[in-house]
Amino acid sequence: MADVLAEGYNVFDTSKSPSGTIKYLASPADVIGLIQSGKLQEHILLVRGGTTTFLAPALSMGAIGVITMSGAPESHLGILSREFQTPCVMTAHLTGSDSRYVVGNTDEAHFVEIAKELDGKRVRLDCTDHEVGRVVADD
Amino acid sequence: MTATVLDKTDYDVLNVVALKKMASAPTIAEQSGLAEDDVETVLTGLVDQGLVVVAAGSALPTDAAEPALAAAAAHYYAQVRTDAGVVDLVERFETVNAQFLTTMSSWQQVDVGGRKVANDHSDSAYDDKVIGRLDKLVARLGPLLDALAGHDARFGAYPRRFAAAVRGIDEGRHELVSSPTQDSLHNVWFEFHEDLLRTLGRERTE
Numbered sequence: 001m002a003d004v005l006a007e008g009y010n011v012f013d014t015s016k017s018p019s020g021t022i023k024y025l026a027s028p029a030d031v032i033g034l035i036q037s038g039k040l041q042e043h044i045l046l047v048r049g050g051t052t053t054f055l056a057p058a059l060s061m062g063a064i065g066v067i068t069m070s071g072a073p074e075s076h077l078g079i080l081s082r083e084f085q086t087p088c089v090m091t092a093h094l095t096g097s098d099s100r101y102v103v104g105n106t107d108e109a110h111f112v113e114i115a116k117e118l119d120g121k122r123v124r125l126d127c128t129d130h131e132v133g134r135v136v137a138d139d
Numbered sequence: 140m141t142a143t144v145l146d147k148t149d150y151d152v153l154n155v156v157a158l159k160k161m162a163s164a165p166t167i168a169e170q171s172g173l174a175e176d177d178v179e180t181v182l183t184g185l186v187d188q189g190l191v192v193v194a195a196g197s198a199l200p201t202d203a204a205e206p207a208l209a210a211a212a213a214h215y216y217a218q219v220r221t222d223a224g225v226v227d228l229v230e231r232f233e234t235v236n237a238q239f240l241t242t243m244s245s246w247q248q249v250d251v252g253g254r255k256v257a258n259d260h261s262d263s264a265y266d267d268k269v270i271g272r273l274d275k276l277v278a279r280l281g282p283l284l285d286a287l288a289g290h291d292a293r294f295g296a297y298p299r300r301f302a303a304a305v306r307g308i309d310e311g312r313h314e315l316v317s318s319p320t321q322d323s324l325h326n327v328w329f330e331f332h333e334d335l336l337r338t339l340g341r342e343r344t345e
Contacts, residue, residue, distance in 0.1 A: 012247075012257065013256065013257075028200055028201060028204070028205075032194060032199050035194060035195065056161075056319070057197075059319070060320065061195070074241055074244045075240065076329050078244070082244075082247045082257075083317055084319060130255060
């Protein structure tokens with residue numbers, strides 16, 4: 001069985017199971033750089049929040065999958081991912097860590113740990129469950 | 140970073156780019172009310188200032204755009220921020236915004252036996268009910284939009300855009316509810332929310 005590296009809210013059920021290398025996007029410049037690289041569809045995009053509005057161009061340009069470290073499926077990004085039918089796991093936490101996102105009470109180390117652990121990993125998103133979205137190692 | 144406050148025309152153009160995340164000159168012209176040639180000139184200046192890059196035929200904001208907009212908004216909207224009428228209406232907006240997001244999700248997904256599944260839009264009575272709720276929520280923005288337009292006429296564009304989307308939906312163009320590629324209710328609402336936060340110097344909450 002493949003390792004589940006992280007899991008969070010599944011924004012919508014889908015049999016689409018995109019795979020790619022996780023790329024952590026910290027700023028609009030990262031999104032622009034990725035779009036300009038022509039390699040957008042090789043990556044599962046990892047962003048910090050459901051309110052990370054700078055991700056919109058990547059979604060409209062054909063991003064294949066998204067992971068967020070905070071935010072709810074009802075947020076703007078959740079709504080967009082359903083519209084674009086881009087599989088999306090929100091408020092993902094590492095299965096190997098006890099650290100969890102809590103609204104208004106999450107220290108920086110939580111986000112750093114997730115980005116450090118996942119960035120660059122080859123994964124597949126499993127969004128078939130109606131509640132839990134999974135980030136699975138895809139070696 | 141720019142040391143000086145953005146010129147207001149630069150602000151208006153950069154604000155459209157930042158709200159839309161990527162925008163072509165014709166779109167910026169339509170939203171800002173400027174002539175397309177003027178938009179091109181402004182965009183060239185913004186590129187020179189490092190606030191915008193052009194990729195795939197559209198302008199995108201750089202990392203420097205948000206701080207520059209924030210500094211300019213603090214300058215241009217100092218009066219708005221102390222307008223007790225606006226502040227009071229904004230407090231109420233947060234509740235309406237949460238209801239709007241939930242309602243928009245219920246347009247996209249329906250609850251079947253406790254499980255959310257994609258709305259296939261085969262139940263017109265359900266869809267009509269959701270559209271009715273969205274109509275009412277948009278109407279509740281009226282006083283806030285009017286108050287803001289009293290400070291800056293560009294806020295007057297939002298009621299026109301909402302009205303155009305509602306008219307289209309009433310004519311059966313249901314993609315104008317939530318399509319991310321059209322001037323849908325969701326897009327207009329989202330842009331207004333972000334514009335409002337920037338105007339007031341507030342942060343978005345999760």
